Every structure is written in structure tokens, then in C-alpha cells.
Amino acid sequence: MRFASVRTAAGASWGVVANGAVHPIDAATAEAFPTLKHAIAAAALKAVHDRHESWDAIPVDEVEWAPLIPEPGKILCVGLNYEKHREETARPVVAHPTIFTRFADSQTGHRQPIVRPIVSEKLDYEGELALVIGKRGRAIAARDALDHIAGFSCYNDGSVRDWQHHTMQFTPGKNFPGTGAFGPWLVTPDEFGDIPSKRIRTRLNGEVMQDAHFSELIFGLDRLIEYVSAFTPLEPGDVIVTGTPGGVGAKRKPPVFMKPGDHVEVEIEGIGVLRNGIADELAP
Structure with a gap:
């Protein structure tokens, strides 16, 4: 469904x-x-x-x-959750997931523009699998975690890299308006099927920039739900954005950032394609 x-x-x-x-x-x-x-x-x-x-x-x-879930209580994003991405960022190996938050009003929908803010020209793509929580839980055991998922979708966790790297905290660079594309639709687990075998690809102007399988996740979905629910209750409609593969624009030589007129696609097998153009923010 x-x-x-x-x-x-x-x-x-x-x-x-x-x-x-x-x-x-x-x-x-x-x-x-x-x-x-x-x-x-x-x-x-x-x-x-x-x-x-x-x-x-x-x-x-x-x-x-519209964004798939326009009003989630929580959007919890996972950083550095593919080994190739961890390596390209030169971050250390860690024992626990790297979690940061995105605000609901930073989201945009399928075929709506991702907005490059006035204050930066370093807008990067991050194709990711998003899961939507279907059943409330706190301290959910990994063995039960997948039973709490209502479905899956595509996410482009657009990142304003210079603002992300002002400090060790990611929040500013992840929350500019119109930078988090979410959609196009929710696919229920029975239709999505086997998660590790599925492939994710991000294309910028038709060129493949990221390409991975979910078997490459450092922390699987069951572990993410177990970890997150240990410190916060998960409610129906909450979103976990599970991490981006290697190949982000900021780590390419030379760097590749999204600019007005570009088109970016996140394609996930079993879901479909999330498409967005890029537009500049209008002056206030």
C-alpha cells in the first residue's frame, strides 16, 4: 500500500x-x-x-x-551511517549512532524546490531512506523494532555545509527552510519487502553521485529504533532518516554543490523517485 x-x-x-x-x-x-x-x-x-x-x-x-508527514513530532536524523561516508569525512569509528534533529518546517515535498539559502552557496545533497513510526514505544528492543514501522519513503537531507560546520553541532546546517525533501509517498513494509537488498541512488542533473545498498548501513534500522527509543518515546508519525551513503558533494574534488536550475533525484528500489529542482531563497 x-x-x-x-x-x-x-x-x-x-x-x-x-x-x-x-x-x-x-x-x-x-x-x-x-x-x-x-x-x-x-x-x-x-x-x-x-x-x-x-x-x-x-x-x-x-x-x-506536500512533505509526506508535514507535522511529525520528531524528525531524528542519523549521521555517518555508511562506512564510505564515515571514511570520506575522516570521522572516527563510534559505538553508537550519531543523532541530530531536523525541524518539521524545514521540509519540502516531491517536485517542490529545495531552497538554497541567501547566506550560503554550499547546499549539498544527501539521499536517504526515511522510516515512519507507526506504533508508540519507549525502550524498544531491537527484536521488536521493525514492528513499530508504518512505512518507508525517500528523503533528501539537504545540508548547508558551511553552517553545518560552524561548530561540532550539525543543527544549523540541517534546518534551513525548504532543504529537507520528503516523499513522494509512504510504502508499507509488506510492499517494501526485504530491506538490506534494496538499493539507493542519488543523481544530480542525471549523474549518479551516491550508490549503495541498505546492507551497508553501519547501524541497521532495528538498532536505530532501539537506540533512539531508549532516550525518547517514539510516537506514530515520527520520522527517522537513516543516513546517507558516501559521495556527498562537499567531499568531492573539487566540491560539487547544488545551485539554482539543478535537478536532484533520490531513487530507492521498492519506493520510487523523489525529484526536486533547486531554487534560490527569496530575499526577506
């Missing part, structure tokens, strides 16, 4: 993705579950999916996409 958050003439909505179209929810469903996050929390995705065939259908190339 696949679900997406969209914008329609009536405002923010969400719906089922099937047969090349998005089926926005009807009025009765919207009253019960105003957002995708509400439906996840109520464990109602299958019930909603079972009713979608009677709803309107908008072809996917005509949809205005």
Missing part, C-alpha cells in the same frame, strides 16, 4: 496512491483522519486503502505534493 500527503484546491489533504494516481480521501475519512499521521496513529491505513476506489483520482504528474 502507498499513501501520500498532497495539496488540493480544498487545501491540505492526503490519500492513497494506486494505478498511477493519487486518490484524495473523501469528507467522511477526512473527518475521522484529517492527516496521514492521524490514520497511522489509529492503525487505519488498510481500512482507508480498502475504500479508495470510489474516490476521485488525480494523475501523479498533476498532483501538488
Whole structure:
């Protein structure tokens, strides 16, 4: 099953993705579950999916996409979670995941621009697998962790590198408005299938810049959920962005940064392609 958050003439909505179209929810469903996050929390995705065939259908190339979860309580991002990326950054081997946060209002949707801020020209791509929490938990054991996942999507954790490296803390460079692309849709675990075998690739203007399999993750999804839930409760709709492979623009020689007019794609087998253009921030 696949679900997406969209914008329609009536405002923010969400719906089922099937047969090349998005089926926005009807009025009765919207009253019960105003957002995708509400439906996840109520464990109602299958019930909603079972009713979608009677709803309107908008072809996917005509949809205005919103960030998959526009209002997550938490976005927890993982740094340095592929060995090639750790090596290219010259960071030491660590025993625990590197966790930082992204704010909900820094996100953008599929086919919406990723925004290069006025204060920097060092906007970098980071293609990643995102997981969305489906069931509340605290101190979740690794053996139970995958049962807490509602589904998966693509994420481009756009990074403003000079601001990221002002200090040892990543937060400023990861939270400029419109830099975190999330989508296009949620794929439920039963459809996504075997995680380690899946491949992720990031392309900039058609050139492959990152290419890896999820078997290369240093800390697997079960370990990430176990670790994060040890220090904070995980709630339905929370997002964990699981790390980027090697090949980031900042570590290339010469460096490659995204600029207005560029197009970036994050493709994950079993999900699809998250596409975004790059635009400059408008002056305040």
C-alpha cells in the first residue's frame, strides 16, 4: 500500500496512491483522519486503502505534493551511517549512532524546490531512506523494532555545509527552510519487502553521485529504533532518516554543490523517485 500527503484546491489533504494516481480521501475519512499521521496513529491505513476506489483520482504528474508527514513530532536524523561516508569525512569509528534533529518546517515535498539559502552557496545533497513510526514505544528492543514501522519513503537531507560546520553541532546546517525533501509517498513494509537488498541512488542533473545498498548501513534500522527509543518515546508519525551513503558533494574534488536550475533525484528500489529542482531563497 502507498499513501501520500498532497495539496488540493480544498487545501491540505492526503490519500492513497494506486494505478498511477493519487486518490484524495473523501469528507467522511477526512473527518475521522484529517492527516496521514492521524490514520497511522489509529492503525487505519488498510481500512482507508480498502475504500479508495470510489474516490476521485488525480494523475501523479498533476498532483501538488506536500512533505509526506508535514507535522511529525520528531524528525531524528542519523549521521555517518555508511562506512564510505564515515571514511570520506575522516570521522572516527563510534559505538553508537550519531543523532541530530531536523525541524518539521524545514521540509519540502516531491517536485517542490529545495531552497538554497541567501547566506550560503554550499547546499549539498544527501539521499536517504526515511522510516515512519507507526506504533508508540519507549525502550524498544531491537527484536521488536521493525514492528513499530508504518512505512518507508525517500528523503533528501539537504545540508548547508558551511553552517553545518560552524561548530561540532550539525543543527544549523540541517534546518534551513525548504532543504529537507520528503516523499513522494509512504510504502508499507509488506510492499517494501526485504530491506538490506534494496538499493539507493542519488543523481544530480542525471549523474549518479551516491550508490549503495541498505546492507551497508553501519547501524541497521532495528538498532536505530532501539537506540533512539531508549532516550525518547517514539510516537506514530515520527520520522527517522537513516543516513546517507558516501559521495556527498562537499567531499568531492573539487566540491560539487547544488545551485539554482539543478535537478536532484533520490531513487530507492521498492519506493520510487523523489525529484526536486533547486531554487534560490527569496530575499526577506
